[in-house]
Amino acid sequence: MRQSASKPLVVLGLVIGCLAIWGCGEPRAPFAGNYRSETPFADKGHIELNLKENGEATWKLEKEMRELKFKWKVEGDHLFLYTREGAVMVATPTEGGKKLTVDMSGNWHPSCPVNQCLIFNKVSGGG
Amino acid sequence: MAGKDTPETGESGGLRLDHLGQEVTVPRGSRIVSQGETPEFFYVVQSGKVRVFRETQDGIRTELTELGSGSYFGEVALVTGQPRTASVEAVEESTLIKVSKEEFDRLLNQNPQLSRHIIQQLAAWLVAGDRRLETETVHQVKLRQISWFDYALIISLSIVFAVVFNIYNDNQIPLIQGWGVKSEVPQISLDQALDYYHQKSAVFVDARKNNFFEQRHIKEAISLPVVFFDLQYPMFQFMLTQMGASKEKPLIVYGGNSSRRFDVDLARLLMEKGHDKVLVLGGNYQGWERAYPVEEKKGKAPGTMPLGLAGLIEWLPVGIFLLLLIPPVRRSPYLSVACRLLLGVIFIEFALSKIMRPAVFALNVVDYNLTPAWGVNLWSLALPWAELLGGLFLVLGIRTRAAATIIGGMNIIFIIGLVNAIFLGLPINCGCVGEVGEPVNWWKVLKNTGMLFMAIQIFFYDRLFVLDRGGFIWRARSI
Numbered sequence: 001m002r003q004s005a006s007k008p009l010v011v012l013g014l015v016i017g018c019l020a021i022w023g024c025g026e027p028r029a030p031f032a033g034n035y036r037s038e039t040p041f042a043d044k045g046h047i048e049l050n051l052k053e054n055g056e057a058t059w060k061l062e063k064e065m066r067e068l069k070f071k072w073k074v075e076g077d078h079l080f081l082y083t084r085e086g087a088v089m090v091a092t093p094t095e096g097g098k099k100l101t102v103d104m105s106g107n108w109h110p111s112c113p114v115n116q117c118l119i120f121n122k123v124s125g126g127g
Numbered sequence: 128m129a130g131k132d133t134p135e136t137g138e139s140g141g142l143r144l145d146h147l148g149q150e151v152t153v154p155r156g157s158r159i160v161s162q163g164e165t166p167e168f169f170y171v172v173q174s175g176k177v178r179v180f181r182e183t184q185d186g187i188r189t190e191l192t193e194l195g196s197g198s199y200f201g202e203v204a205l206v207t208g209q210p211r212t213a214s215v216e217a218v219e220e221s222t223l224i225k226v227s228k229e230e231f232d233r234l235l236n237q238n239p240q241l242s243r244h245i246i247q248q249l250a251a252w253l254v255a256g257d258r259r260l261e262t263e264t265v266h267q268v269k270l271r272q273i274s275w276f277d278y279a280l281i282i283s284l285s286i287v288f289a290v291v292f293n294i295y296n297d298n299q300i301p302l303i304q305g306w307g308v309k310s311e312v313p314q315i316s317l318d319q320a321l322d323y324y325h326q327k328s329a330v331f332v333d334a335r336k337n338n339f340f341e342q343r344h345i346k347e348a349i350s351l352p353v354v355f356f357d358l359q360y361p362m363f364q365f366m367l368t369q370m371g372a373s374k375e376k377p378l379i380v381y382g383g384n385s386s387r388r389f390d391v392d393l394a395r396l397l398m399e400k401g402h403d404k405v406l407v408l409g410g411n412y413q414g415w416e417r418a419y420p421v422e423e424k425k426g427k428a429p430g431t432m433p434l435g436l437a438g439l440i441e442w443l444p445v446g447i448f449l450l451l452l453i454p455p456v457r458r459s460p461y462l463s464v465a466c467r468l469l470l471g472v473i474f475i476e477f478a479l480s481k482i483m484r485p486a487v488f489a490l491n492v493v494d495y496n497l498t499p500a501w502g503v504n505l506w507s508l509a510l511p512w513a514e515l516l517g518g519l520f521l522v523l524g525i526r527t528r529a530a531a532t533i534i535g536g537m538n539i540i541f542i543i544g545l546v547n548a549i550f551l552g553l554p555i556n557c558g559c560v561g562e563v564g565e566p567v568n569w570w571k572v573l574k575n576t577g578m579l580f581m582a583i584q585i586f587f588y589d590r591l592f593v594l595d596r597g598g599f600i601w602r603a604r605s606i
Contacts, residue, residue: 106565
């Protein structure tokens with residue numbers, strides 16, 4: 001009984017390992033780089049967004065010292081930015097990745113809502 | 128074909144008939160006798176190969192044996208006078224001697240040796256059949272057995288995997304949100320706060336997510352979703368400055384629910400930022416809706432983001448649901464296999480979309496407002512692992528009845544959550560397979576209902592291709 005129970009568990013372990021590899025996601029390289037918001041934010045200057053290839057990201061206001069950390073991934077035509085608390089921001093690359101439209105509402109909208117929308121221009125890096 | 132009517136059994140025990148019956152050639156795949164028909168002939172295989180099988184009304188086919196040269200068939204129905212008990216088809220082109228019932232009866236009367244041979248053969252089959260029946264019964268009983276161990280196995284594995292994975296996960300969340308954090312945030316009653324409101328001597332801050340704020344909020348309140356606090360606090364400061372509100376002006380925070388105290392969390396963060404007077408609106412979570420003037424818009428569901436393959440696969444249970452309406456198909460174990468594979472893949476997909484980022488899923492759970500605050504994170508950690516293990520168990524054929532029960536149970540919970548959200552008009556994301564862009568609607572309910580029926584079908588009829596007690600059981604039977 002013990003032997004027969006261990007075999008399925010080994011199979012299960014192997015399958016979970018394969019799924020973990022499969023679940024690693026799409027390559028981030030084309031979108032990695034430094035971005036800068038088109039407009040100043042909250043009277044604190046422009047936002048500098050840095051998307052690193054390892055899935056980490058930083059968000060910094062020009063007039064503030066503090067740097068906020070995010071995680072990000074690519075899925076389909078969109079980038080998903082995750083806050084520490086679990087909120088999701090959907091960013092849509094346009095103009096071949098030169099611009100990034102970030103929906104700050106925490107939801108997905110086919111067109112970014114005007115009062116919740118931030119547009120970034122790529123400054124350097126990426127493909 | 129007239130002549131000698133004396134049969135002989137060959138050296139191999141096969142039967143030879145000389146000058147009796149009629150020689151016929153049957154092409155490959157053709158049906159020679161059919162189960163249930165009135166018997167008219169007895170057959171001896173001269174050359175080629177035939178297959179004997181039984182088929183139930185549900186379409187379950189049991190292959191009994193294959194017969195080659197010298198073998199015979201069709202005698203059981205002729206002896207018993209009952210309809211054919213099995214069907215026979217040609218595996219390859221075969222030549223048979225077809226003996227009529229009258230010839231067969233005459234043959235038995237005149238040849239006690241053949242009669243004895245047939246009786247011995249029938250008796251041997253009977254004994255072998257009994258043994259097989261016993262083996263089959265034991266196996267079926269084992270398959271139908273369902274023990275608490277199976278459930279305990281899946282649930283405990285899910286919890287262990289969830290906790291261990293969470294320890295090593297970069298996106299780790301606490302097992303219980305806010306555990307050990309002392310609430311030092313002062314509260315203010317609805318009536319007292321109403322005075323502040325009328326005198327415009329406090330700023331009301333809504334801590335909920337943006338979609339809830341847009342749907343309904345206290346008139347002139349400012350939105351500062353706690354989940355976007357770090358990002359939106361600069362804008363909040365800017366708005367306070369524009370309003371001419373100093374840091375000393377009381378901030379009255381509201382927007383908690385029974386699954387997460389967004390209001391308390393936000394109040395604490397604001398105090399950390401140096402706001403001197405932060406108060407949480409007390410009383411019932413929804414009390415402000417009746418006590419204060421509100422601004423509201425009709426609840427707007429989130430936009431639908433295409434989910435790709437996952438979205439398409441999700442529709443298949445609706446098709447299976449229609450198949451389940453057809454009684455003979457409903458009981459088919461082959462349908463169980465299809466249901467297992469499909470349901471397994473769907474639940475694995477569900478799980479993979481949540482496992483890596485439990486905080487995102489936890490917020491989706493909070494939106495439904497059905498889970499107590501202490502259980503949200505535990506549920507958000509364990510549920511995706513239960514989905515993954517349940518899905519894998521179904522695909523691999525391990526403890527399928529228990530896996531189907533657990534998955535069916537999850538479907539019931541999902542359906543309750545979805546229906547509740549629809550009736551309350553909650554502007555939330557489903558959180559089923561996509562992190563955003565998956566609105567809650569009746570289609571989701573239908574899909575989950577389809578999956579529930581699939582789980583029930585598996586529970587009652589699954590018995591093929593299972594990796595269960597005693598190893599893998601390939602259930603394409605040969606009796």
